[in-house]
Amino acid sequence: MRSTLLRSTLVRSTSLVVVAALAVLAVVASAAPGVQAQGDDTASSPVEALERELNSTQSELDGVVAELAASTAELAQVDAELAGARDERAGHVADRAAAEAAREEPLAVRRAIALEAYMAGDPFVASLIREIVDAGSSVEGVRERALYSSVVDWADATLAALDAEIDAADDAIAALDERIPELDARRSQLLADQQSLSSRRDALAAEVDDLGRRLAALLRAPLTGLPIERYDPRPVLIVKIDNVGGARPQAGLNQADIVVEERVEGGLTRFAAMFQSTGSDPVGPVRSARTSDVHLFANLGRPLFAYSGANTGVGTMVATSNLVDVGAGSHRDLYVRTRDRRAPHNLFSATTGLWAAAEGSEAVPLFEYREDGEPVAGGARPVQHLDVTYGATSAAFDWNGQGWVRSTDGRAHPDSSGAPVAPANVVVRFTDYVPSPADGRSPEAVVTGSGELWVLTGGQIVVGRWEQPSATAPTRWLTASGEPIRLTPGRTWIVMPNPGDAAAR
Numbered sequence: 145m146r147s148t149l150l151r152s153t154l155v156r157s158t159s160l161v162v163v164a165a166l167a168v169l170a171v172v173a174s175a176a177p178g179v180q181a182q183g184d185d186t187a188s189s190p191v192e193a194l195e196r197e198l199n200s201t202q203s204e205l206d207g208v209v210a211e212l213a214a215s216t217a218e219l220a221q222v223d224a225e226l227a228g229a230r231d232e233r234a235g236h237v238a239d240r241a242a243a244e245a246a247r248e249e250p251l252a253v254r255r256a257i258a259l260e261a262y263m264a265g266d267p268f269v270a271s272l273i274r275e276i277v278d279a280g281s282s283v284e285g286v287r288e289r290a291l292y293s294s295v296v297d298w299a300d301a302t303l304a305a306l307d308a309e310i311d312a313a314d315d316a317i318a319a320l321d322e323r324i325p326e327l328d329a330r331r332s333q334l335l336a337d338q339q340s341l342s343s344r345r346d347a348l349a350a351e352v353d354d355l356g357r358r359l360a361a362l363l364r365a366p367l368t369g370l371p372i373e374r375y376d377p378r379p380v381l382i383v384k385i386d387n388v389g390g391a392r393p394q395a396g397l398n399q400a401d402i403v404v405e406e407r408v409e410g411g412l413t414r415f416a417a418m419f420q421s422t423g424s425d426p427v428g429p430v431r432s433a434r435t436s437d438v439h440l441f442a443n444l445g446r447p448l449f450a451y452s453g454a455n456t457g458v459g460t461m462v463a464t465s466n467l468v469d470v471g472a473g474s475h476r477d478l479y480v481r482t483r484d485r486r487a488p489h490n491l492f493s494a495t496t497g498l499w500a501a502a503e504g505s506e507a508v509p510l511f512e513y514r515e516d517g518e519p520v521a522g523g524a525r526p527v528q529h530l531d532v533t534y535g536a537t538s539a540a541f542d543w544n545g546q547g548w549v550r551s552t553d554g555r556a557h558p559d560s561s562g563a564p565v566a567p568a569n570v571v572v573r574f575t576d577y578v579p580s581p582a583d584g585r586s587p588e589a590v591v592t593g594s595g596e597l598w599v600l601t602g603g604q605i606v607v608g609r610w611e612q613p614s615a616t617a618p619t620r621w622l623t624a625s626g627e628p629i630r631l632t633p634g635r636t637w638i639v640m641p642n643p644g645d646a647a648a649r
Contacts, residue, residue, distance in 0.1 A: 190362065198355045205348040212341040219334045226327040233320040240313035247306045250299035365421035367401035369513025369633035372421065379468070379504030380447040381423075381495055385415040386431040387537070390489040392552070395560040396424030399495075402510065403567070404638045406436050407577055407587050411535020416440065418447075420507045423495030430472065430479065430491045433458050435580045436589040438465045442615040445505035450498050452479065452491050457582025466616075468504045475501050511569075511621060514602075514630040521630070522623030524604040530570060532639050532646045539639065541570050543603045550637070568634025571621065572598035573610050575640040589640060591615060596643060597622070601632045605648050 357374060365372045367380065385394050387405070397403060400417035408414045414431060432453035438461045441447055449467035462469060472479045478497045482490045514520070530541040530548070539557075541548035547566030550557045558564050574596040577587035597610040599621065608623040621629045639646075 194355060194359045194362070198352065198359060201348060201351050201355060205345065205352055208341055208345045208348060212338065212345060215334055215338050215341060219331065219338065222327055222331050222334060226324065226331060229320050229324050229327060233317055233324065236313045236316045236320070240310055240317070243306045243309040243313065247303060247310075250302040250306075253295060253299045364513065364633065365401065366507040366509040367418060367420045368635055369511065369631065370421065371633075376421075377506050378420065378499050380444055380507045381419045381470075381498055382437070382441060382447050382449050382467075383417045383419065383427050383493070383495070383498070384431050384433055384437070384449075384451040385417050385427070386429045386489055387413050387415050387552070388489070389553075390486060391429045391431075393558055393560045393562075394429065395492065396427035396495070397559045397565050398561075398563055398635075399424035399427075400635065402636050402638065404440065404640065405539070406434070406440070406589055406640050407534045407575075407642075408434060409586050411537060413534050413537045413539075419495050423499070425494035425496050426492040427495055428492035429485065429489045430493055431488065433462055433471070434586060434588070435461055435582050436587070436591075438462060438467065439591045439615045440589060442466055443508070443612075443618055445508050448498060448502055448504050450493060452488075455582055457580075461582065468502050470498050470501045508618075510619065511636065512628050512630045513633045518630070520602045520604045520606060522606045522608060522625070522627060524602075524606045526603060527600060527605040527648045528603070530572070530598075530600055530646065530648045532572065532641050534641055534645065541600065541637075543600075545603070547634070548600060548637075567637045568601070568632045569636040570600040571631075571636060571638045572600070572646050573638055573640050574598075574643045574646070577642065591619075597629075598646065598648065599629050599631065600648070601629075 353374075360372050360374050363372060364370055383396065383400075385391070385396065387394070394415070396417055396419070397415070399419065399422050401420050401422070402418040404416040404418070405413050406416065414434070416437060417427070419427075427450075430450060430452045433449070433451040435458055437449070437451075438458075441449070442465065444466070446466050446468050448470045449462065450470050450472075451462075452472040454462060454471075454473075459473075462471075470478070472491065472493075475498075478501060479491055479493045481487065482492060484490070528543050532539045532541075538553055540551045540554075542551070543549075544566060547568050548570045550565040550567075556564065576590040576595070578590060580586040580588040592612050592614055594609050594611040597608045599606045599608070606623060606629050608621070608629055611620040611622060612618075623629055
């Protein structure tokens, strides 16, 4: 994401929208089976027509921006030449004035001699001058005559030299008096050109922005399937969030596109909140990483990973994984402890700062989404309630007609603003756990292979299977007959209990 400073400051906000929108189309078109964004019609003529118009307008905008940059550089050069010419002219004027002033001394000598020698009514001086000039070979006469001649010669030579300096200054000033108006005229023309180019640039930028919005209207956010006003190419940001009594209510659960609930030590759970389409300032409380995280998110390209603390084994795995570390250990200034909670449940950050801290890869879609009015397929049946247990922690989700309202350990589970957590979809990925190689007391999720899958969406449940041949391969969410399960556009929770540890009714 590099361009000239001028381009970055003037058109970055619009050109990034365009580039990213086109890029997400490419991602959609080339996505691996089972991991596709909504919109099999992305190759339809409206999108293609918008793409062509967008590319053409963007190219024209790029040309105008380049021309404007060249004009700006030329204007800077003309300004420098103009300033130099004016300084040089001022110098020549000063030199000429100095020469004129210096001319007064020898001119005064010449004038005094002439006046003294020939002034009317003073025959004594005239006689003296004639005696000096006509003196014979006497020593004093020669001296007087030589003195007279040298004074006259000095005055003449000095006047000649000063007159030459004045003539040279006059020539230089005359030349600069021609050059400066030319530079002024060129400067005025460049300013007029820049005004015209700036107007054209702004019009094209507005056109590109409009086209980007229209194209984005045909696209959807990669992790929610919701229509987007403009596409932001920022990567997925994963934040590890605590989930014990002292950590609730958490900040950011309702802003995350996807939340993954994974089992940790003692039958407790921890959240991995995935942000892309929206952010949360603040977010937290932020807690430590587990080896499950490295495997769970290995197929997301290079997402940013925010966490606080890890033992040596986990830290080594994170450092050598695809996860871009924006944790508290490497970016301490992005985290703050609040005074309204007890440590370690009081460490918070902000997605704005975390996104600005590092670069990752563009978001990869995880699910497919239904069109408006499209029914839930795959043998779906109505369901109103889901219970999930992890041991020391339990969770429930109740359908309220629009989303699945979560409760934890038998109590309502709102976020820090008091709003209920009610995602549009709940994906139950039944998961086996094994001891973590970094700490045998810590469970590690087995994410490869396959397992039973329940998808709660639109007030119904679809029973199928998840499949993932390797940690870096896309996860396939399939019906019993092997068709991809399409979710309701919106936010999704993925819960990961052991097989048999969930019930729906």
